[in-house]
Amino acid sequence: MARKQALRKGALRDCGQRCVYCATRLDQRTATLDHVIPVARGGAHDIGNLVSACAPCNRLKGDLLPFEFFARHPWAGANFVRYARNVTRALKRGARRAVSLAFAEPDDRMAA
Template sequence: MRDDASLRERIFNRDGNRCVYCAGLFPPEQLSLDHVQPRARGGDNSPGNLVTACLACNTRKGHQPAWAWLAELPGERANFLRYGTAVWTRLRRAVEEAAKS
């Protein structure tokens, strides 16, 4: 249990308590961890697959991969690429490529 809380705190600190989708700054109780590649689609709990998301953005994204959700959302996609700097390169590339399709 402590490991989960520690990971959550580390990711929030890494991302500066900023939602990587809407770019808003939030207190920790209004934030969640989001899987860029959902666990249901083969993603894991590694820091390269996790970002900080506000509850509203995480709810809107649901269980979609970030690249699918961001494909038609240029503002949120730009925020993700600006603030999601610790995300694995292959996942960032998928977000960039999906926007071109």
């Protein structure tokens, strides 16, 4: 239990006291830990895969992989790029790509 609280506190600090998906302000009471790559999909339980999220966003994301979630909800990907400071570079690159594809014009997507 103490380890989980320490991870939550660290993730909350690293994410600027905000939900990395909707940018809502969080505190120790309202923050949840989200595995960016869900454990059910092979994600690790380490600091490079953990972020702070509000409970509604954590439920909305569920067991979706980041690119699946950000393709459906580009606003979440844009906030993720801004607030998820401690995640791996590969996750951030994937988020940027998913957001750019989601905001691309229909003609741009056909050319890709």
